[in-house]
Amino acid sequence: MARTSLSVARLPVDPLGIIGLLALVALWWGLSQFHFLSRLALPPPAGVAAAITQNFFSSSYLANYHLGYGGLAGNLAYTISNVVVALAVSCVVGVALGFASARVELFRAFADPIMLTAGTIPILVTAPFFLIWFGTSRSAQIALLILFDVTIVYLFAQRAAANLDPTYVAAGRTLGAGPMRIVSDVYLKGALPEVFGGIRIALAGAWGLEAFSELLGAPKGVGRVIQAMAAEMDSQMVFAAIMTLAAVAVAFDVAIGGAFDFITRWRRRARL
Amino acid sequence: MAEVELRNVGQFFRRSGGALVEAVADVSLVIRSHEFVCLIGPSGCGKTTLLQLVAGLTPASQGQISVDGAAIAGPSPERGLVFQRDSVFPWMRTIDNVSYGLKCRGVEKTKRIEIARQYLRQVGLGDVERSWPRELSGGMLKRVAVATVFANSPRVLLMDEPFAALDYVTKLQLHQLLLTLWEQHRPTVLFVTHDVDEAMLLADRIVVMKEGRVVDDRKITLARRRTVESLALPEAVAHKEVLLRHLGLGELVQDRTAPL
Numbered sequence: 001m002a003r004t005s006l007s008v009a010r011l012p013v014d015p016l017g018i019i020g021l022l023a024l025v026a027l028w029w030g031l032s033q034f035h036f037l038s039r040l041a042l043p044p045p046a047g048v049a050a051a052i053t054q055n056f057f058s059s060s061y062l063a064n065y066h067l068g069y070g071g072l073a074g075n076l077a078y079t080i081s082n083v084v085v086a087l088a089v090s091c092v093v094g095v096a097l098g099f100a101s102a103r104v105e106l107f108r109a110f111a112d113p114i115m116l117t118a119g120t121i122p123i124l125v126t127a128p129f130f131l132i133w134f135g136t137s138r139s140a141q142i143a144l145l146i147l148f149d150v151t152i153v154y155l156f157a158q159r160a161a162a163n164l165d166p167t168y169v170a171a172g173r174t175l176g177a178g179p180m181r182i183v184s185d186v187y188l189k190g191a192l193p194e195v196f197g198g199i200r201i202a203l204a205g206a207w208g209l210e211a212f213s214e215l216l217g218a219p220k221g222v223g224r225v226i227q228a229m230a231a232e233m234d235s236q237m238v239f240a241a242i243m244t245l246a247a248v249a250v251a252f253d254v255a256i257g258g259a260f261d262f263i264t265r266w267r268r269r270a271r272l
Numbered sequence: 273m274a275e276v277e278l279r280n281v282g283q284f285f286r287r288s289g290g291a292l293v294e295a296v297a298d299v300s301l302v303i304r305s306h307e308f309v310c311l312i313g314p315s316g317c318g319k320t321t322l323l324q325l326v327a328g329l330t331p332a333s334q335g336q337i338s339v340d341g342a343a344i345a346g347p348s349p350e351r352g353l354v355f356q357r358d359s360v361f362p363w364m365r366t367i368d369n370v371s372y373g374l375k376c377r378g379v380e381k382t383k384r385i386e387i388a389r390q391y392l393r394q395v396g397l398g399d400v401e402r403s404w405p406r407e408l409s410g411g412m413l414k415r416v417a418v419a420t421v422f423a424n425s426p427r428v429l430l431m432d433e434p435f436a437a438l439d440y441v442t443k444l445q446l447h448q449l450l451l452t453l454w455e456q457h458r459p460t461v462l463f464v465t466h467d468v469d470e471a472m473l474l475a476d477r478i479v480v481m482k483e484g485r486v487v488d489d490r491k492i493t494l495a496r497r498r499t500v501e502s503l504a505l506p507e508a509v510a511h512k513e514v515l516l517r518h519l520g521l522g523e524l525v526q527d528r529t530a531p532l
Contacts, residue, residue: 167357167359168359172361175349175376175420175424176376185372189364264363
């Protein structure tokens, strides 16, 4: 008889995480309410919430600073699209190079030093070079993110493919799988859990890096909003921009974590 | 027909220190069509290496291996292999594992699912076709592996200590299942084991390897299906004594020349 596998509904978010988040908001509210810090240093949560709702879908206030008429949402869309495009490119390139380096020793000898060097470059220091190479277009931000993401995805993909039990590859070959099927049905599927881990780490770091890279001449984006509002000493809007970006990052992580969990449901432990 | 012939087959590899190791040395062997041959020998004697050479997973350093006169060149679904370690893909449901070989060969989906279901029923797993491998026990996984290989209709079946990690009862059940499938489909079998009783129960012929070489090759003519009683017959006991001596277990064999 098969071992029991109860289909207990899995919560996409840890309840303890929500409690922690609520505790943080409560602390923030307490600190601002009892004036431990000035409103400039720490605006109250209610004020930040109001700034978000008033400037979310359209904002003439932000338009005054050449940040478009789309409000926070328009700037978020710019930031999100850069992060998503860079991650998609990095997944394709990083996984392909990682698998190739795990399988072909000669390629590994060639690719490892390049990727490891890329991984040790202080990414923020290189940002001005991207501005010089790509100008103020979004290509500069995307290229910077790709440099960051692709190294992480490459290392995770390489390790996953190298760690895959060779018995699975041998089994596939004796069952009649050709080289393409071995890559798609054995390496890719077997390595997915570890590769997904790398993608989540790359994504988590990409939000902050994208916001930073937007400071270097991007036409818009959440980073630009933060920069413009900080120059105006409008800490309420700075917090509003940070909060919306954090909410988007968390939502993406939860959604991607859920999707990855579903795709790799074959490895979920049976709950007895 | 699937006659396997090994002619002067050798396999060498270098240890990290640079020393040349002869894992298989000048092995010549003919396994006739439909024959069930067990390859037995102490650990490290080259049994698994030889099996992998016949599977085509590793090219031989010297000599030639052929099936029905055609030299082998790499792995082929015609030579199915059941591994000692778990080889069932954990990321595929049971039915998808069993039908995978057929998918690789381009068999249409409805047909391959029908064939896979038939083999799953035959190995007693008809009710778990949608289960993930992690939901199955070790014995069930071996049944899936056996069904997967038989579903691919191999002409030669290679088995590398497939039941070594199983408990006694499960192992005996799987022996009976394997014999049933072999009697129905009659592939030529090369079965690696270091279990003398297992070899005596299954084999038409037992080939003994030591230090990479074939040192004994004996026909087992006991009537099939073999039982506990048939394995206690004088012929069986005589074979077992010789095999145990080959495995370095002579002290377990009664010295017939000594006074009782």
